[in-house]
Amino acid sequence: MVISTRSNPGTTHILPGQSYPLGATVLEHGVNFCVFSRDCTGIDLLLFDHPNAPQPDRVITLDSKQNKTNHYWHVFVPGIGAGQVYAYRGYGPFEPELGLRCDGEKVLLDPFARAIANWENYSRQAASLPGDNCARALRGVVVDPSAYNWEEDIHPKIPYSRTIIYEMHVPAFTRHPNSGVTPEKRGTYAGLIEKIPYLQELGITAVELMPIHQFDEYDARPGLKNFWGYSTIAFFAPHTGYSSRRNPLAVVDEFRDMVKALHRAGIEVILDVVFNHTAEGSDQGPTLSFRGLSNQDYYMLEDDPAIYRNYSGCGNTFETSAIASHLILECLRYWVSEMHVDGFRFDLASALSRDSSGVPHKYPPLLWAIDSDPVLASTKIIAEAWDAGGLYQVGSFAGDRFAEWNGPYRDDVRRFVKSDGGIVKAVASRIMASPDIYQRPDRNANHSINFITCHDGFTLNDLVSYNEKHNEANGENNQDGANGNYSWNCGFEGWTDDPAIESLRQRQIKNFLTILFTSQGTPMLLMGDEIRRTQLGNNNAYCQDSELSWFDWDRVKQNSGLLRFVKGLISFIQSLQIFQQEHILAINYAPNKPHIVWHGTQLGEPNWNQDSHFLAFTLLHPEAGEHLHIILNAHWEARKFELPPPQKGESWHRIVDTSLPSPEDFCDQTTAPPIRGGFYYAAARSAAVLISKLNVSG
Numbered sequence: 001m002v003i004s005t006r007s008n009p010g011t012t013h014i015l016p017g018q019s020y021p022l023g024a025t026v027l028e029h030g031v032n033f034c035v036f037s038r039d040c041t042g043i044d045l046l047l048f049d050h051p052n053a054p055q056p057d058r059v060i061t062l063d064s065k066q067n068k069t070n071h072y073w074h075v076f077v078p079g080i081g082a083g084q085v086y087a088y089r090g091y092g093p094f095e096p097e098l099g100l101r102c103d104g105e106k107v108l109l110d111p112f113a114r115a116i117a118n119w120e121n122y123s124r125q126a127a128s129l130p131g132d133n134c135a136r137a138l139r140g141v142v143v144d145p146s147a148y149n150w151e152e153d154i155h156p157k158i159p160y161s162r163t164i165i166y167e168m169h170v171p172a173f174t175r176h177p178n179s180g181v182t183p184e185k186r187g188t189y190a191g192l193i194e195k196i197p198y199l200q201e202l203g204i205t206a207v208e209l210m211p212i213h214q215f216d217e218y219d220a221r222p223g224l225k226n227f228w229g230y231s232t233i234a235f236f237a238p239h240t241g242y243s244s245r246r247n248p249l250a251v252v253d254e255f256r257d258m259v260k261a262l263h264r265a266g267i268e269v270i271l272d273v274v275f276n277h278t279a280e281g282s283d284q285g286p287t288l289s290f291r292g293l294s295n296q297d298y299y300m301l302e303d304d305p306a307i308y309r310n311y312s313g314c315g316n317t318f319e320t321s322a323i324a325s326h327l328i329l330e331c332l333r334y335w336v337s338e339m340h341v342d343g344f345r346f347d348l349a350s351a352l353s354r355d356s357s358g359v360p361h362k363y364p365p366l367l368w369a370i371d372s373d374p375v376l377a378s379t380k381i382i383a384e385a386w387d388a389g390g391l392y393q394v395g396s397f398a399g400d401r402f403a404e405w406n407g408p409y410r411d412d413v414r415r416f417v418k419s420d421g422g423i424v425k426a427v428a429s430r431i432m433a434s435p436d437i438y439q440r441p442d443r444n445a446n447h448s449i450n451f452i453t454c455h456d457g458f459t460l461n462d463l464v465s466y467n468e469k470h471n472e473a474n475g476e477n478n479q480d481g482a483n484g485n486y487s488w489n490c491g492f493e494g495w496t497d498d499p500a501i502e503s504l505r506q507r508q509i510k511n512f513l514t515i516l517f518t519s520q521g522t523p524m525l526l527m528g529d530e531i532r533r534t535q536l537g538n539n540n541a542y543c544q545d546s547e548l549s550w551f552d553w554d555r556v557k558q559n560s561g562l563l564r565f566v567k568g569l570i571s572f573i574q575s576l577q578i579f580q581q582e583h584i585l586a587i588n589y590a591p592n593k594p595h596i597v598w599h600g601t602q603l604g605e606p607n608w609n610q611d612s613h614f615l616a617f618t619l620l621h622p623e624a625g626e627h628l629h630i631i632l633n634a635h636w637e638a639r640k641f642e643l644p645p646p647q648k649g650e651s652w653h654r655i656v657d658t659s660l661p662s663p664e665d666f667c668d669q670t671t672a673p674p675i676r677g678g679f680y681y682a683a684a685r686s687a688a689v690l691i692s693k694l695n696v697s698g
Contacts, residue, residue: 016066017074022330023112023236024086026144030078035088035110036323037293038071039102042091045075046107046139051085051117051248054135071294071323082144083249085117086110087137090292099296099305101287105132109289111298111327112236113140114334115248116214119240124218124279127286138214138233138288141248145338148253153260155342156268157378158205160403160446160522161580164570165270166204167454168527169228169549170212170242176550188244189258196265198556202530202563203570206268206380208345210455212255213271214239216279216288221475224543228455230347231279231314233288235331238339259340268342270380271335275318275328276351276387282308282315297323300356309358311351313388320352320366328352328366333375343380345405351387353398360391364398371399382449395437403447403522406434410451414463414486417511419634419685422610427632428598431617433520435584444582448521452512453529456482457539460529463487464508465494470537473544481540494537507685510565510658510665511632514687517569518619518630520585530566531555561662568666572655572689575669577624585619594621603642614682618644627692633682641680646692651675653691659683669693 017032025032033045042064046056060075062068067075087109092102106127109116116138123136173179174195175187185191199207211229219231229239238255240246245254259269278298280291283306290298300309300317308316318324335341346352353364370381385397385404394407409430416427429436433445453460458469467489471481490504509532516523527533528551535541541549556563573579578594586595598606599616606615613635619628627647633639646652653672658665659682667673674695682688 013078014060015076015078017076019069019072019074022072022327023110023114024084024140024142026081026142027076030076031080031084031142032074032076033086034072034074035112035293036072036297037090038297039100039294040073040090040092041102042104043067043073044089044091045077046087046089046134047077047080048085048087048117048139051139051141052121053085056087056134080142082142082147084142085139085248086142087139088293096283096306097304099301101291101295103287103292105130106287106292107134107137107139108287108292109138109234110140111234111289111293112330113234114143114145114236115141115252116234116237116240117141117248120246122218124216124286127288128284140234140237143249143252148256150256150260150340153263153340155340155378156205156263156266157342158266158268160380160444161582162205162574163268163380163446163522164203164205164574165208165449165522165524166199166202166206166527167208167210167451167524169210169455171545172227172550173527174551176547176552178553179551180553185244188242189238189254190244193258193261196261196267199267200265202567203574204267204525206270206342207262208270208272208524210272211274211347212239212242213237213273217241219279219281220543224475225545226543227545227549228542230274230542232274233279235273235275235327236334256339263340268380269340270343270345270382271341272345272347273332274347276348277312277314277316277318280316282310285315294323300354300358311354311358311387311389311391312348317351317354317358319356320354320364321356325366325369329369329373332370333373336375336379341379343382345382345384347384348387349383349397349402350385350391350393351389353391353393354389358389367398367402371401395434395439403449404438405454406430406437406448406450406521408437409434409448409519409521410453411486413452413512413515416613416632416634417508417515417685418486418488419613419636420486421613424606424612424615425608427515428606428615428617431515431519432596433584445520445584446522446582449524450516450519450521451524451526452516453526454524455526458485458487458537459526459533459535460509460512461505461532461534462537462539463512464505465489465534466537467493468537469539470494471540473538473548474540475543481538485539504685506562507658509562511634511685511687513566513569514630514656514658514689515632517573518579518689520579520581525566527551528555530563531559532562561665564662565666568668569656572668576621576626576628578619578621578626578628589620591622594619597644599642599644601639601641603644614639614641616641629690629692631680631682631688631690633684633686636684638681638683641682643675643678643680643690649694650692651695652680653693653695654688655691656687656689657683658688659686
């Protein structure tokens with residue numbers, strides 16, 4: 001494969017270059033290269049004529065006087081351009097006891113590389129063991145961002161109040177042979193494009209893509225692969241393995257094609273970004289890039305500098321000051337300005353609030369910089385507000401703009417639906433966007449990202465099908481993955497053809513979804529939950545690139561009733577202003593503003609006791625003329641619920657009853673049957689949504 005270059009035969013002399021910008025920058029007559037290294041005493045720039053060439057065709061040794069400004073090594077090479085393949089060698093002290101890990105035998109990837117080459121030959125082992133790894137090392141590729149035609153693409157800029165997030169894994173979405181996607185595009189950015197109509201019909205407004213930055217697929221146990229992608233090597237480069245094309249520049253274009261196509265469909269793109277650690281891992285890990293250039297600047301080190309602080313659970317923790325902080329900010333700006341993404345979900349974001357000693361900052365500089373950056377001002381920024389070192393900041397995360405994954409929402413709703421006691425009052429708070437957790441009066445209620453399931457844990461089907469995790473396939477003796485799942489198998493562990501158990505599971509799934517979509521806040525749906533995707537009880541399938549993790553498109557037809565239910569529910573809430581409020585609802589009757597009123601089986605008498613398993617609430621938006629009543633019965637027996645008076649001249653109509661079979665479980669407003677009398681009989685373990693409207697049938 002030949003990658004094109006731009007040349008200017010009349011310009012042949014290498015020039016000192018500039019210290020900004022970092023990375024490889026295409027200029028009029030060549031390329032400026034710049035890399036940061038405090039530790040190295042010497043730097044070689046390696047240029048390859050072919051992406052997979054075993055050795056460089058040209059080596060440029062940088063002079064510490066001509067090509068170095070402070071700790072920035074730079075050079076301008078004329079006659080080359082986009083498509084040029086390059087890498088570095090860094091020479092200097094290898095003294096781990098002092099925090100220094102230079103190794104001139106290792107070929108190093110530019111931390112600012114925009115595209116990646118030689119992925120087919122990459123070896124994590126070769127980067128971990130002594131010896132030269134040039135033939136098996138990753139290389140950067142020069143990218144000219146201005147060369148792509150965005151065709152007047154614009155960011156949708158959908159407010160949180162109208163956002164429905166769909167967390168998805170790019171390859172898993174279309175890799176299954178039954179996906180209907182063009183065979184060579186299965187499991188790729190291009191394959192996702194072919195499935196955009198499915199997302200539109202479902203009602204999705206934003207896809208949250210699990211990591212698409214170039215990562216190390218071999219960072220897993222032998223015989224398995226890192227499928228999820230939480231092992232980043234290059235933060236600026238789209239993952240090569242997710243493209244249907246292998247030319248590095250074409251990989252970048254295919255990602256941009258996907259973004260452009262999603263935008264045309266009115267769907268935003270949110271990236272799950274993993275700045276808390278890198279693929280280089282612990283002190284026993286490979287030398288790929290950062291540690292070979294400036295180990296102490298890119299990583300938090302223990303009091304013994306040979307050991308890495310590990311607040312990520314993955315062997316190291318990325319430093320959040322100096323050059324690493326600059327890298328993160330520049331990376332985010334690049335993905336917004338040049339790759340047109342619409343937001344970011346920060347994995348284990350609390351790790352980014354720690355200083356070099358691991359102590360949490362009161363006002364974390366990096367997080368506040370992200371929060372206030374003008375390039376990022378219109379993007380969605382979402383924090384997983386905890387880390388693997390025990391820091392938990394849900395409700396107290398830094399910044400004014402960060403939304404947060406609401407972990408307590410997931411746990412409390414799970415406990416309520418499985419009929420745990422003493423949870424009703426907490427669930428009421430979760431339904432209101434958790435004002436007990438998010439106590440700032442000016443906070444947007446939709447900055448609570450509500451979810452029942454996510455990539456990390458059981459799928460929704462498995463949540464109602466397994467009491468215990470079943471992770472044996474991961475090769476860790478079922479010791480990995482969370483133990484506290486708050487799941488219930490409805491009477492039998494795993495798959496069953498018992499119709500009574502299957503009916504109950506279906507009802508429980510719809511109960512979860514009804515609560516999720518009728519809560520204040522921003523709902524997030526896990527890929528495939530709408531068609532009962534299963535991982536057979538594996539709650540940590542990070543290393544499973546198989547049908548265990550893939551979206552099984554046969555289930556779209558098999559679970560068409562549930563899919564119809566989800567589509568209808570999303571369309572219903574999107575049509576109502578009461579679910580688009582930016583402030584916490586007023587409690588009890590407020591004639592001039594949106595409000596909520598709590599009930600039990602009797603009006604105005606919510607039961608907050610330990611033995612309570614039911615809750616009802618009325619939602620009213622006076623200006624919009626919207627009046628809803630929602631009943632949640634998590635008890636194992638049916639309950640009779642008193643109904644409030646409907647609006648004048650109207651009657652209650654049933655939109656949702658999860659105890660009913662499809663298509664009666666969801667009715668749109670035009671076909672919703674009226675409710676006669678002043679009570680509603682809620683079946684055991686069921687939810688109902690009623691709306692007050694004119695009874696056209698008289």
